[in-house]
Amino acid sequence: MSLTTEEIANINYLVIILIMNLIGVFYFYFSPARRAIELKPSVDCFMIMFALIAAAFVMFAARIFIPDWLSLTLANGLFLLSAYYARRGFIYRSGGSQPTLEKSKIIWINIVLLTIVNTGIFYLYIDNFAIRATITSVNIAIVFYSCIAKIPKNLILKTDGEKVVQFAVYTTVLFTPASAIFYWFEQSFFVYMSTLMFTQAIAVTGLIGAFLTLLMSDLIEEHYHKSVIDPLTGVYNRRFFEEKALKVIGFTQKSQHGIIMVDIDNFKDINDTFGHAVGDEVLVKFAKIVSTIVRDSDIVTRFGGEEFVILQASASIIETQKLAERLCDEVSKCSIQTQAGNLTITASFGVSSLSGPSQLKTSLKMADDAMYDAKKGGKNRVVVRDL
Numbered sequence: 365m366s367l368t369t370e371e372i373a374n375i376n377y378l379v380i381i382l383i384m385n386l387i388g389v390f391y392f393y394f395s396p397a398r399r400a401i402e403l404k405p406s407v408d409c410f411m412i413m414f415a416l417i418a419a420a421f422v423m424f425a426a427r428i429f430i431p432d433w434l435s436l437t438l439a440n441g442l443f444l445l446s447a448y449y450a451r452r453g454f455i456y457r458s459g460g461s462q463p464t465l466e467k468s469k470i471i472w473i474n475i476v477l478l479t480i481v482n483t484g485i486f487y488l489y490i491d492n493f494a495i496r497a498t499i500t501s502v503n504i505a506i507v508f509y510s511c512i513a514k515i516p517k518n519l520i521l522k523t524d525g526e527k528v529v530q531f532a533v534y535t536t537v538l539f540t541p542a543s544a545i546f547y548w549f550e551q552s553f554f555v556y557m558s559t560l561m562f563t564q565a566i567a568v569t570g571l572i573g574a575f576l577t578l579l580m581s582d583l584i585e586e587h588y589h590k591s592v593i594d595p596l597t598g599v600y601n602r603r604f605f606e607e608k609a610l611k612v613i614g615f616t617q618k619s620q621h622g623i624i625m626v627d628i629d630n631f632k633d634i635n636d637t638f639g640h641a642v643g644d645e646v647l648v649k650f651a652k653i654v655s656t657i658v659r660d661s662d663i664v665t666r667f668g669g670e671e672f673v674i675l676q677a678s679a680s681i682i683e684t685q686k687l688a689e690r691l692c693d694e695v696s697k698c699s700i701q702t703q704a705g706n707l708t709i710t711a712s713f714g715v716s717s718l719s720g721p722s723q724l725k726t727s728l729k730m731a732d733d734a735m736y737d738a739k740k741g742g743k744n745r746v747v748v749r750d751l
């Protein structure tokens with residue numbers, strides 16, 4: 365079989381784009397982010413997205429062997445599905461769950477409609493490549509555009525990876541229909557093909573680079589998160605406190621901040637009487653009670669064992685004392701459900717304050733001394749020691 369120059373150019377173009385997408389699949393398959401359980405579902409969606417784009421280009425090239433309408437319909441359906449996979453990956457990533465693609469009516473209606481438009485109306489009545497390609501690419505661009513809002517997990521604090529992906533998706537939204545629209549003005553095959561290659565190459569390389577950046581930044585965020593969270597209670601650990609406290613206090617040098625040191629009373633007895641597992645249950649519940657009472661801006665940390673520290677940013681010593689008294693009251697009133705039955709506990713609180721990073725160590729020591737005074741004074745109480 366001898367191929368025409370146009371067919372060879374067509375195949376060359378498609379092979380390049382195909383290889384680029386397969387490189388994307390390769391990188392995602394071996395990405396370290398795939399080893400992280402929380403990230404795997406979204407990494408798989410992104411990997412499938414590039415595999416579908418690659419398959420779509422294969423179908424586009426297949427027009428040399430199969431009818432035009434079939435080649436275009438398959439290519440368009442696969443492109444559309446790839447955009448949905450990107451969307452699905454972002455939704456998973458932000459903790460949402462989405463019905464599986466097979467069950468999503470919107471996706472199937474969209475794909476069926478597009479297939480009807482391609483094969484039926486245009487093939488039978490207006491078989492105009494420019495119109496068909498424009499409608500298809502605009503549709504794909506709309507689905508990609510709908511992904512943008514799903515990218516950031518937190519709208520105010522976007523990660524660098526999220527910003528890079530948003531930029532790449534915007535570029536894809538602009539570039540996908542660009543070559544089809546260009547065809548309206550310049551219908552030379554070679555000019556069209558080179559424009560297509562130019563726009564698709566930019567979109568695909570942009571997407572691969574941006575998605576890999578996103579996964580790397582997610583991985584770093586996840587490791588950092590794990591390194592500063594106490595695995596038992598879910599509150600921050602001492603390392604986070606020391607880093608974050610200095611930042612918070614340094615940021616607002618002039619205002620006053622409160623420190624509360626808390627220690628559960630007679631915790632050893634709970635362990636000795638009911639066992640370590642029940643002791644753990646008590647620690648988890650205690651951390652939950654404290655976390656639900658404090659403000660969102662307060663930092664609750666487990667300093668070690670049954671000792672917790674709360675940093676109340678921008679608060680007077682009176683406010684911090686009031687918080688400690690409320691915590692003391694709520695903890696003693698709470699009945700904690702454990703495998704050994706319902707238990708009640710009490711805790712001792714030491715309160716101090718500080719107004720600059722240099723006072724952190726002294727203030728912690730004072731809160732600690734105050735907490736020991738509370739223990740000595742009979743436990744289940746709050747003692748304040750101001751600088």
Ligand SMILES: Nc1nc2c(ncn2[C@@H]2O[C@H](COP(=O)(O)OP(=O)(O)OP(=O)(O)O)[C@@H](O)[C@H]2O)c(=O)[nH]1
Binds near residue numbers: 628630643670739
């Ligand atoms: N279950 C459990 N126990 C822990 C953990 N970390 C430390 N502990 C126990 O916490 C207990 C702390 O006991 P102590 O420091 O003697 O204090 P206490 O019994 O609370 O007595 P007071 O502080 O005087 O009220 C020890 O028995 C530790 O083994 C933990 O992660 N889980």
